[in-house]
Amino acid sequence: xxxxxxxxxxxxxGRGARERILSASQQxxxxxxxxRTGMDQLCAAAQVSKRTAYQHxxxxxxxxxxxxxxxxxxxxxxxFDRTDLTPRERLLAAFDIxxxxxxxxxxxxxxxxxxPQHPASQYARDYKKAVAARLADTAREAGAAEPEQLGExxxxxxxxxxxxxxxxxxxxxxxxAAIAAVLIDNAIPASSPRQPSDDRGTxxxxxxxxxxx
Amino acid sequence: xxxxxxxxxxxxxGRGARERILSASQQxxxxxxxxRTGMDQLCAAAQVSKRTAYQHxxxxxxxxxxxxxxxxxxxxxxxFDRTDLTPRERLLAAFDIxxxxxxxxxxxxxxxxxxPQHPASQYARDYKKAVAARLADTAREAGAAEPEQLGExxxxxxxxxxxxxxxxxxxxxxxxAAIAAVLIDNAIPASSPRQPSDDRGTxxxxxxxxxxx
DNA sequence: CCGTAAGCACACAGAGCGGTGTACATAACA
DNA sequence: TGTTATGTACACCGCTCTGTGTGCTTACGG
Numbered sequence: 001x002x003x004x005x006x007x008x009x010x011x012x013x014g015r016g017a018r019e020r021i022l023s024a025s026q027q028x029x030x031x032x033x034x035x036r037t038g039m040d041q042l043c044a045a046a047q048v049s050k051r052t053a054y055q056h057x058x059x060x061x062x063x064x065x066x067x068x069x070x071x072x073x074x075x076x077x078x079x080f081d082r083t084d085l086t087p088r089e090r091l092l093a094a095f096d097i098x099x100x101x102x103x104x105x106x107x108x109x110x111x112x113x114x115x116p117q118h119p120a121s122q123y124a125r126d127y128k129k130a131v132a133a134r135l136a137d138t139a140r141e142a143g144a145a146e147p148e149q150l151g152e153x154x155x156x157x158x159x160x161x162x163x164x165x166x167x168x169x170x171x172x173x174x175x176x177a178a179i180a181a182v183l184i185d186n187a188i189p190a191s192s193p194r195q196p197s198d199d200r201g202t203x204x205x206x207x208x209x210x211x212x213x
Numbered sequence: 214x215x216x217x218x219x220x221x222x223x224x225x226x227g228r229g230a231r232e233r234i235l236s237a238s239q240q241x242x243x244x245x246x247x248x249r250t251g252m253d254q255l256c257a258a259a260q261v262s263k264r265t266a267y268q269h270x271x272x273x274x275x276x277x278x279x280x281x282x283x284x285x286x287x288x289x290x291x292x293f294d295r296t297d298l299t300p301r302e303r304l305l306a307a308f309d310i311x312x313x314x315x316x317x318x319x320x321x322x323x324x325x326x327x328x329p330q331h332p333a334s335q336y337a338r339d340y341k342k343a344v345a346a347r348l349a350d351t352a353r354e355a356g357a358a359e360p361e362q363l364g365e366x367x368x369x370x371x372x373x374x375x376x377x378x379x380x381x382x383x384x385x386x387x388x389x390a391a392i393a394a395v396l397i398d399n400a401i402p403a404s405s406p407r408q409p410s411d412d413r414g415t416x417x418x419x420x421x422x423x424x425x426x
Numbered sequence: 427c428c429g430t431a432a433g434c435a436c437a438c439a440g441a442g443c444g445g446t447g448t449a450c451a452t453a454a455c456a
Numbered sequence: 457t458g459t460t461a462t463g464t465a466c467a468c469c470g471c472t473c474t475g476t477g478t479g480c481t482t483a484c485g486g
Binding site: 032033035103107108110111112114121124125129149152153156157158159160161162163167168169176178179182183186 | 245246248249316319320321323324325327329334337338341342362365366368369370371372373374375376377379380381382385388389391392395396399
């Protein structure tokens with residue numbers, strides 16, 4: 001609120017229409033789903049005219065893809081960079097998600113759009129692969145015997161917890177965390193939890209994927 | 214094809230419109246999703262006039278709920294009754310699903326409908342709970358230390374594999390099966406895989422739930 | 427033989443959807 | 457001052473969706 005909020009008809013009312021549109025997307029798409037959120041409602045929530053919205057995005061599809069791309073997952077970005085935790089603790093921290101998370105939006109988008117070729121679906125795939133890769137990197141760092149396998153397994157647990165939470169309307173992440181603990185204990189040869197600040201670079205998977213296969 | 218198939222305008226053309234409608238639902242809802250399948254298309258596929266459809270079902274919502282209710286999951290009904298397998302093998306067999314399974318329709322319905330109060334969503338919850346209960350029963354039968362916990366964990370693995378398969382467009386059930394094997398080995402105190410035909414009754418969870426909370 | 431039940435064909439209503447066209451208003455910059 | 461970029465307000469198009477209304481056809485049963 002520095003120089004923004006010019007007036008009822010001012011040129012820019014809150015630093016760019018784009019941001020407001022994407023911000024409204026974050027809320028509405030997650031609360032109501034993608035298909036059930038019309039462009040009219042979304043523009044109204046963003047306080048942006050529909051005409052403007054279609055000058056920033058060629059269509060709803062592009063908007064949905066951007067929405068997913070802009071989604072900054074608290075889990076991913078927050079967990080993997082925490083050098084105060086051991087790799088092993090980092091792996092487990094991936095299951096400590098805040099309870100106010102309705103559903104992994106990537107799964108939701110893939111199911112709702114129902115088209116694997118949709119840009120958003122492609123990004124969802126890329127993202128999920130990236131998460132698994134990051135988990136694998138951390139597993140390797142933790143000294144796991146087969147880090148790729150463990151990463152894939154932990155990723156599956158996260159997705160399972162997300163899906164089950166949605167269907168049952170009850171938090172399933174504690175169960176997933178319990179399984180994760182077992183898997184990690186089995187995979188790491190009962191030794192070598194590396195020091196926290198000893199971060200030899202991860203093998204180098206990007207924090208966020210860009211292209212679509 | 215005994216006395217059915219009367220003619221182009223015969224009174225009954227395949228033993229009841231209801232069956233044909235539900236049969237077409239099984240196919241279309243799974244292939245295309247619920248929201249993307251209109252009643253027009255569905256009625257055309259079922260060779261039933263729209264008017265007739267709405268005399269059998271008060272609306273699409275009821276039809277969707279019936280569709281889920283009639284869904285006979287090959288996994289559930291097939292696996293738990295196989296007395297030729299040990300309980301432990303039965304638990305693992307739950308992950309041997311045929312590769313031609315697009316997505317667990319219960320998850321799909323819960324995500325697509327996006328309303329926990331929808332009859333179909335409620336049934337999906339009940340069904341998922343029933344599966345977990347059956348798994349827990351089998352785990353108990355197999356001599357697991359904490360069967361309820363193991364049942365919930367295996368159920369989470371199944372859901373995770375289903376969700377991940379959908380998002381990644383690649384079969385994730387082998388990974389889930391690998392995890393399941395680890396969990397089962399850890400939970401069963403390295404003894405007592407009961408004889409195949411020794412079926413003392415399971416604790417008694419219904420094969421399919423009926424009411425919705 | 428006639429009534430009734432079941433179904434069909436078809437048009438239509440009402441709403442919501444994604445997306446566009448048009449005319450106008452404001453602010454920055456030349 | 458005038459131009460241009462950006463945005464608004466609002467009507468509108470074509471489409472699809474769920475759901476009905478209406479009248480006709482067929483088969484069965486008393």
